Amino acid sequence: MDLNTLLQVLDSTVRLGTPLLLMCLAGLFSERAGIVDIGLEGKALVAAFFSASIAYTTGLVWIGLLAGIAASMVLSMIHGIASITFRGNQLISGVALNFLASGLTVLIAQDWFGQGGRTPSLGDVRFPALTLPFADALRSVPVIGPIYYDLISGHSILVYVAFLCVPLTWWVLYRTRFGLRLRAVGENPAAVDTAGISVVRLRFSAIVIAGVLCGLAGSYLATALQAGFVKEMTAGRGYIALAALIFAKWRPWYALSATMLFGLLQAVALRYQNIDLGGVVIPVQFMNALPYILTIVILAGFVGAANPPRAGGDPYVKER
Amino acid sequence: MDRMPAWADVVLIPLISLVLAAILSALAILAIGESPAEAFYLMVDGALMRSSGWGYTLYYATNFIFTGLAVSVAFHAKLFNIGGEGQAALGSLGVALVCLYIPWPHWSLALLGSAVGAAAFGALWALIPAYLQAKRGSHIVITTIMFNFIAAALLNYLLVNVLRPVGAMEPASASFAAATHLPTFQSMFSSEGSTLFRGSPANISFFIALIACVFVWLLIWRSKLGYEIRSQGFSESGAKYAGISPSRIIIIAMLISGALSGMMGVNATQGAAERLILNSAEGAGFIGIAVALMGRNHPFGVLLASLLFGFLYQGGAELAMWTSIPRELIIVIQALVILFTGALDNMVRWPLESLFAGLRRRKEG
Numbered sequence: 001m002d003l004n005t006l007l008q009v010l011d012s013t014v015r016l017g018t019p020l021l022l023m024c025l026a027g028l029f030s031e032r033a034g035i036v037d038i039g040l041e042g043k044a045l046v047a048a049f050f051s052a053s054i055a056y057t058t059g060l061v062w063i064g065l066l067a068g069i070a071a072s073m074v075l076s077m078i079h080g081i082a083s084i085t086f087r088g089n090q091l092i093s094g095v096a097l098n099f100l101a102s103g104l105t106v107l108i109a110q111d112w113f114g115q116g117g118r119t120p121s122l123g124d125v126r127f128p129a130l131t132l133p134f135a136d137a138l139r140s141v142p143v144i145g146p147i148y149y150d151l152i153s154g155h156s157i158l159v160y161v162a163f164l165c166v167p168l169t170w171w172v173l174y175r176t177r178f179g180l181r182l183r184a185v186g187e188n189p190a191a192v193d194t195a196g197i198s199v200v201r202l203r204f205s206a207i208v209i210a211g212v213l214c215g216l217a218g219s220y221l222a223t224a225l226q227a228g229f230v231k232e233m234t235a236g237r238g239y240i241a242l243a244a245l246i247f248a249k250w251r252p253w254y255a256l257s258a259t260m261l262f263g264l265l266q267a268v269a270l271r272y273q274n275i276d277l278g279g280v281v282i283p284v285q286f287m288n289a290l291p292y293i294l295t296i297v298i299l300a301g302f303v304g305a306a307n308p309p310r311a312g313g314d315p316y317v318k319e320r
Numbered sequence: 321m322d323r324m325p326a327w328a329d330v331v332l333i334p335l336i337s338l339v340l341a342a343i344l345s346a347l348a349i350l351a352i353g354e355s356p357a358e359a360f361y362l363m364v365d366g367a368l369m370r371s372s373g374w375g376y377t378l379y380y381a382t383n384f385i386f387t388g389l390a391v392s393v394a395f396h397a398k399l400f401n402i403g404g405e406g407q408a409a410l411g412s413l414g415v416a417l418v419c420l421y422i423p424w425p426h427w428s429l430a431l432l433g434s435a436v437g438a439a440a441f442g443a444l445w446a447l448i449p450a451y452l453q454a455k456r457g458s459h460i461v462i463t464t465i466m467f468n469f470i471a472a473a474l475l476n477y478l479l480v481n482v483l484r485p486v487g488a489m490e491p492a493s494a495s496f497a498a499a500t501h502l503p504t505f506q507s508m509f510s511s512e513g514s515t516l517f518r519g520s521p522a523n524i525s526f527f528i529a530l531i532a533c534v535f536v537w538l539l540i541w542r543s544k545l546g547y548e549i550r551s552q553g554f555s556e557s558g559a560k561y562a563g564i565s566p567s568r569i570i571i572i573a574m575l576i577s578g579a580l581s582g583m584m585g586v587n588a589t590q591g592a593a594e595r596l597i598l599n600s601a602e603g604a605g606f607i608g609i610a611v612a613l614m615g616r617n618h619p620f621g622v623l624l625a626s627l628l629f630g631f632l633y634q635g636g637a638e639l640a641m642w643t644s645i646p647r648e649l650i651i652v653i654q655a656l657v658i659l660f661t662g663a664l665d666n667m668v669r670w671p672l673e674s675l676f677a678g679l680r681r682r683k684e685g
Contacts, residue, residue: 038461038465078659081664082659082663082664082667083663086663086664086665086666086667086670087666088662088663088664088665088666088667089400089662089663089665090663091400091402091461092400092609092613092658092662092663093659093662093663093664095402095606095609095658095662096655096656096658096659096662096663097655097659098655099606099651099652099654099655099658100652100655100656100659102648102651103648103649103650103651103652103653103654103655104348104648104652106646106648106651107348107352107645107646107648107649107652108352110352110644110646110648111351111352111353111644114644117646117648236469239465239466239469242462242465243462243466246462283477283481285473285474285476285477285480286473286477288473289469289470289473289474292466292467292469292470292473293466293470295462295466296448296452296458296463296466296467296470299452299456299458299459299462299463300452300456300458301456301457301458308459
């Protein structure tokens with residue numbers, strides 16, 4: 001494998017890893033606050049649809065992005081009302097939201113565009129690839145030039161936003177008062193409540209952040225990675241992000257490496273189909289299933305225990 | 321303390337949740353410019369007014385009974401089995417292997433064999449998540465979701481690379497031998513003069529599903545094992561104190577749950593498709609969640625909820641055929657049912673509880 005092929009695979013790793021990263025961070029905020037979020041997939045799906053359709057109708061991709069975030073936020077709020085306000089089962093609420101998204105997007109897409117549950121192609125109304133400064137000038141420099149030009153430069157702005165979200169998440173979680181309280185509310189909400197801080201408000205703010213991040217992920221899928229919405233276009237990415245979150249043991253920097261690892265697996269599966277390793281052929285289906293298999297191995301505790309936030313999944317009942 | 325009479329809990333809350341889901345669905349139909357009344361009429365006409373419509377409704381209901389029972393058995397042990405879809409896929413694989421590689425002399429024996437194959441493969445697919453939950457504490461929701469995806473990849477691989485007949489393009493197995501074909505409702509109930517259930521896929525598996533309902537009822541409410549499962553679901557520490565081993569119950573409950581999901585393959589794969597196709601479970605594993613929640617985890621409730629969803633499925637297909645409403649409307653309705661009966665349960669329950677408490681106070685005072 002020469003440098004060029006390697007760079008192409010890594011480049012597509014970044015492209016495919018970005019939505020996973022955004023959704024994984026969304027899950028991280030939510031679960032660190034004690035709200036389990038299976039609905040990442042659904043939120044990203046509605047965001048993908050609304051970003052593409054609003055971008056198409058207005059011709060403005062930024063308006064599309066805002067619409068995507070708003071749509072994702074609506075689902076987030078339903079999740080919050082169900083699991084925080086009415087103390088319902090967070091898992092069931094997440095499952096319901098995923099179905100709601102998968103049904104509603106096709107229903108509305110068929111009504112608005114009549115193309116069998118997709119939006120028309122966006123053409124130029126997408127997030128363009130940014131060329132970073134000096135990329136063209138440095139291109140001829142051996143090794144560093146192609147790495148800078150092909151791998152680091154030339155992505156849409158949402159990719160850079162996603163990568164910046166990693167240190168930002170770390171900083172918010174570990175270096176701010178809000179982050180400290182957020183982590184505390186996921187471990188021991190009663191203690192936070194005793195300190196006079198509202199558990200409900202903290203959990204809702206975590207869910208809002210998760211909504212924004214899922215909105216970014218969905219918009220990226222429909223308006224940057226591809227040019228428009230197609231039925232079920234998240235294709236299980238929300239669940240892979242959930243797997244990555246466990247893989248990362250609910251920590252931001254590990255989330256980056258886990259999502260990029262899963263992105264790499266997707267990129268390799270996409271490029272090579274069946275891989276021939278000296279007589280033994282690894283089928284493409286195995287590559288597709290590998291993120292899930294790896295997560296099972298992690299969950300089984302063979303590679304160090306993965307302990308979720310302790311209060312995750314439990315609705316908080318204030319003492320009466 | 322009983323806040324509410326039992327009938328309100330069992331009948332009133334699911335009904336109100338259903339009405340809320342129906343209102344929102346009607347609004348969705350209105351929003352896309354169709355008439356809800358007309359849509360409902362079309363659904364009733366297509367699903368219930370002809371025997372062939374009933375044939376489809378009952379066929380879908382059979383699938384949902386199996387997956388719904390599967391989810392509810394797990395729920396009784398306080399386990400949320402989202403893996404019905406994967407377990408059903410593996411169950412179908414079991415059915416296919418039994419039907420393809422054993423030369424059955426008669427359908428009745430083939431039915432017996434495939435039921436065992438379906439249950440065994442479905443249970444096997446639930447065993448690993450169950451073991452990991454019981455022994456290593458890995459959350460069963462996450463592991464069963466992962467196993468759905470692994471099952472899909474496995475089935476995809478087997479159908480493309482192993483089971484596909486030489487020269488065929490479609491990723492599907494060869495058709496099963498004629499001796500394994502199950503009697504359909506059409507062949508069972510049609511007489512000389514009149515053909516009933518014409519061309520519909522409903523088959524003898526429906527009665528197996530009914531037997532499964534009785535079996536689950538006996539298991540949960542009339543057996544020692546069922547008592548242990550319910551104790552575990554009610555309070556794990558209490559059950560442990562009474563000498564019930566949590567890991568044993570987790571594994572047994574999940575094995576039964578997986579076996580029931582797998583049995584769906586008898587209906588869909590042996591009874592209807594008569595060969596193994598890609599995505600043979602058609603999402604029924606997930607509908608099992610809605611069915612179990614609506615049916616309040618009781619076999620009779622599951623039966624009623626399955627009939628309702630069978631009606632919705634067949635009616636939805638009719639809608640897609642005659643109007644501009646796509647089939648995905650059914651997914652929206654399913655989502656709303658899960659949301660209202662599962663996650664937003666308290667939204668309906670709390671006002672009702674205070675209503676009943678108020679009524680009682682007035683009666684006493």
